[in-house]
Amino acid sequence: MRIITITAGAAVAVLLAGCSSRRPDSVNMSSVITYGLQCAGGGAGVAAGSVTAESVENLRLQSSTASVKEFSLVAEVEKRPGLPDAWTFNGIVPGPEIRVQQGDHVHVTLINHLPAATTIHWHGIDVPNAADGVAGVTQDAVKPGHSYTYDFLVPEPGTYWYHSHQDTSNQIPRGLFGPLVVEPKNAPYYDRDYTLVYHDAVPPARGFFPTIARILGAVDRRSVAVNGTPGDLRLSANAGELVRLRLINATAGETRADAAPLHIVALGAPYRVVALDGHDLNGPQLIGPEVLPLGAGQRYDIELRMPAAGVVRLVDVGLEETVTLGSGIVRIPDLSKLSVFDLTRYGVPRAQAPAPAGFDADYTVDLGSRPGFHFGKFGLVHTIDGKDFPGTPMILVRPGQLVKLHFTNRGRTEEFHTMHLHGHVFTVLARNGVPLSGSPVRLDTLLVAPKETWDVAFRADNPGLWMLHCHVLLHAATGMDMMVSYPGIVTPYSVGRVSGNVPE
Ligand code: C2O
Ligand code: CU
Numbered sequence: 001m002r003i004i005t006i007t008a009g010a011a012v013a014v015l016l017a018g019c020s021s022r023r024p025d026s027v028n029m030s031s032v033i034t035y036g037l038q039c040a041g042g043g044a045g046v047a048a049g050s051v052t053a054e055s056v057e058n059l060r061l062q063s064s065t066a067s068v069k070e071f072s073l074v075a076e077v078e079k080r081p082g083l084p085d086a087w088t089f090n091g092i093v094p095g096p097e098i099r100v101q102q103g104d105h106v107h108v109t110l111i112n113h114l115p116a117a118t119t120i121h122w123h124g125i126d127v128p129n130a131a132d133g134v135a136g137v138t139q140d141a142v143k144p145g146h147s148y149t150y151d152f153l154v155p156e157p158g159t160y161w162y163h164s165h166q167d168t169s170n171q172i173p174r175g176l177f178g179p180l181v182v183e184p185k186n187a188p189y190y191d192r193d194y195t196l197v198y199h200d201a202v203p204p205a206r207g208f209f210p211t212i213a214r215i216l217g218a219v220d221r222r223s224v225a226v227n228g229t230p231g232d233l234r235l236s237a238n239a240g241e242l243v244r245l246r247l248i249n250a251t252a253g254e255t256r257a258d259a260a261p262l263h264i265v266a267l268g269a270p271y272r273v274v275a276l277d278g279h280d281l282n283g284p285q286l287i288g289p290e291v292l293p294l295g296a297g298q299r300y301d302i303e304l305r306m307p308a309a310g311v312v313r314l315v316d317v318g319l320e321e322t323v324t325l326g327s328g329i330v331r332i333p334d335l336s337k338l339s340v341f342d343l344t345r346y347g348v349p350r351a352q353a354p355a356p357a358g359f360d361a362d363y364t365v366d367l368g369s370r371p372g373f374h375f376g377k378f379g380l381v382h383t384i385d386g387k388d389f390p391g392t393p394m395i396l397v398r399p400g401q402l403v404k405l406h407f408t409n410r411g412r413t414e415e416f417h418t419m420h421l422h423g424h425v426f427t428v429l430a431r432n433g434v435p436l437s438g439s440p441v442r443l444d445t446l447l448v449a450p451k452e453t454w455d456v457a458f459r460a461d462n463p464g465l466w467m468l469h470c471h472v473l474l475h476a477a478t479g480m481d482m483m484v485s486y487p488g489i490v491t492p493y494s495v496g497r498v499s500g501n502v503p504e
Contacts, residue, residue, distance in 0.1 A: 022376035026496040027390045029137050029465050031485035053490045056138050059129035059464050061151045066105035071098055073120065075164075075176060076113040087114055087174040093228050094197045094250065095162070095178025102157045102185045108150045110142055117141035117500060118176060120150060121165035123297060124278055124444045125180070126423055127152035129464025129489075134422070135166035136493050136501025137465050137483075156425075157184035158278020159195070159246040159299040167502050169252065169473035173200045177250045182278070190303060191241040196233075196314075196323060198262055198294070199250040201225040224255055224262070224321050237325040239310045244274070245302050253296030253472030255319065259416045261295040261447055263317040265338060268307055268330045275301035276343060279425065282439040283348035289333065291317055291340045295418035295447035297471030344431050347439025355429055355436070356457045360401035365419070367448060367470070367480065368411040374478045380413065381479045382470065388479025389504075390495065395468065395484045397460035404429070407446065407454045414450040417475060421445075421484065422466040426458040445471055465489050467503065476504040 030053075073089040073096070080086055089095030100106055110120050119141050121133035131150045135141035142148045163177035179195045201223040226233045237243050245266075253259050270288040273281060277299050292300050304312060311328035317335045324330075365384055372381040374388050384392045397403050405426070409417060421444055428441040431454050448454055469481035481504060495501050 023502075024375075024390070024496045026494045026498045028491065028494045029390075029483055029485075030490035031394065031396060031465060031483075031487055053488050054463075056129045056465055056489060056491045056493075059489070060131070061105070061128050061153065064105050064153060066103055066153060068105045068107055069100050070107045070109075072109040072111060073178075074111045074113055075118050077115070078175075085174075087171060087176050089176060089178055093175035094199060095176070097178065097195055098162065098180045099183065100154055100181075101183050102154065104154050104182075106150075106152055106154055109147055110150070111147045112142045112144055115144055116171075117143050117166055118164050118171060119148070119166045120162050121422075122150070122152065122160065122162050122180065123420070124158070124160040124299070124425075125152060125154060126425065126462055129423065129462070129466070132422055132464070132466070133165045134467055135503050136495030136499060137467065137491055137503060138493070140493055140499060141166040141501050154182045156278065157182045158275055158280075159248060159301050160278055161197070161248050161250060161299070163250065165503055168504050169477035172250065172473060173252045179246070179248055181246065188244075189242070190244040192237055192243045193246070194235055194243065195246040195248065196226050197248045197250050198224055198226055198316075198321075200252055200255075201230045201321075224251060224316065224319055226321055226323055230321060232321070233323045234327075235323065235325050237306045237312070239306050239308050239326070241306045243304055243306060243312075243325060245304070245314075247292070247294055247300045247302065249294045249296050249298050251296055252474065253418065254474060258414060258450075259296070259472040259475065261293040261298070261416065261418070262319070263340075264292045264294055264300075264314055265289045265317060265335065266302065266304060266312055266314050267332060268309065268312040269304045271302045271304040273300055273341065273346060274303050275299075276441055277425070277443040277445060279442040281347040281441070282350045284346065284439065287341065287346075289338055291335075291338050293340060293447060295416065295445065295471070296473070297418050297420050297445040298443075298447065343428070343438075343441050344434065344436045345438050349438065350440050353440055355440070356402055356427055358402065359404040359457060361397060362404045362406070363395050364406045364408065365468070365482070367407065367409045367417050367419075369413045369415065379478060382475040383479055384482050389469075389481035392479070392482040394482065397484060397486060399460055399463055399486060401460040402457060403460055404455060404457045407448050407452075407456070409448045409450055409452055411450070415475070416450065416472070417448045417480065418471040419446045419448060419468065420471045421458065421468045423462045423464055424458045424460070424466070424484075426456040429455040429457055460486065463489060465491055469504070473504070
């Protein structure tokens with residue numbers, strides 16, 4: 001800890017930069033500076049004087065006795081004949097699966113051979129802040145020819161993923177993402193374990209006309225691939241085997257014009273949803289065929305027993321790509337008649353764990369959109385409480401607090417949003433005011449449909465500067481981001497034109 005002095009003059013300079021309509025020169029996300037930052041008549045909340053400050057630089061893993069697993073990820077360009085170049089980790093899209101055991105100490109070195117700066121974010125893992133990989137907040141984006149090492153523990157088993165968090169809306173669709181699986185300590189009880197990463201098949205066209213066409217709904221969908229395979233991905237499995245499938249939505253979130261989730265259904269055998277965003281559900285019942293709404297950034301782990309017929313097929317309702325387990329013919333029912341999985345009523349409540357109550361802080365996060373300018377570009381601006389990043393309000397939490405977030409989605413454009421919180425897992429409390437009646441549900445990415453409200457709660461137990469943003473990448477890149485910050489945390493990094501750090 002050290003004492004630093006913030007002067008009102010510096011705060012005002014930051015304030016003005018944050019309110020410019022073009023990309024700001026430099027915005028610093030330190031909580032002491034931006035606390036109270038508001039564009040309209042702002043500045044009043046910015047206090048000059050002495051504060052106790054700690055840099056995000058110091059929020060690293062303390063020495064651990066856990067076994068260390070070393071990985072390196074080389075970000076590089078891959079030429080593809082007749083197609084736009086892909087940007088890959090270790091030459092493949094998705095990047096290599098990082099598979100570790102619960103409790104491991106993970107050490108990953110990012111080596112950048114791209115012509116652009118990049119980072120890696122560990123989506124869903126509650127890393128120490130310095131390992132969060134957000135350009136301009138927890139580190140400078142790693143320049144071409146340079147490297148950076150991430151260090152963190154993985155205490156909770158489950159299905160996670162990693163991706164670039166620099167110029168994300170461009171770098172993820174180009175290929176900079178991969179799966180991260182944390183195996184439980186006890187030996188797995190299933191016979192097969194497959195990770196299925198859903199992602200955009202071809203880097204999408206960018207620019208004014210494609211964007212307008214998408215907003216008008218003229219381009220209704222993009223093609224999706226699974227583990228790099230468009231069309232049908234074939235995996236082996238034999239009758240009677242228990243199969244675990246780890247579904248990850250790594251698309252940019254615009255497979256459908258309204259940013260609706262993927263609609264995945266398994267045909268040929270009933271299944272259980274055993275985990276959401278990596279966290280086990282309690283008492284998951286057999287269902288099926290029921291459509292699983294898999295929002296951008298989310299994960300579903302399902303388990304099924306291969307039927308005597310020896311084949312199961314996963315389809316996305318309305319898209320072309322499929323996954324076939326085993327071989328044979330699967331009868332396709334009328335997909336439009338299938339019911340949709342509802343996480344608020346699935347599994348059984350856990351007697352020992354009542355929903356959190358007695359909140360220390362309570363925030364409303366109002367999701368919306370409007371036509372306007374964001375960083376000098378005209379289009380649909382995505383907003384939180386009517387403001388676009390970095391002008392969005394900040395959620396200031398204190399260590400130990402139980403914090404409730406109330407999400408509303410009243411935007412006139414009727415879009416879906418998948419709200420992702422860095423550094424913390426939250427418990428889902430209610431949808432449209434109705435409490436969950438089944439298993440407790442813990443997520444890091446929440447799907448919020450048009451007109452819905454959701455209540456969630458998290459324990460503020462990981463000091464730092466953390467993003468809370470929509471994982472529909474275009475929404476995040478056009479303003480739908482905010483910071484969750486602990487008091488007195490400062491960052492030496494900044495977002496903007498001068499540093500070249502562009503988290504979204
Ligand atoms: Cu998966 Cu802020 O990201
Ligand atoms: Cu969104």
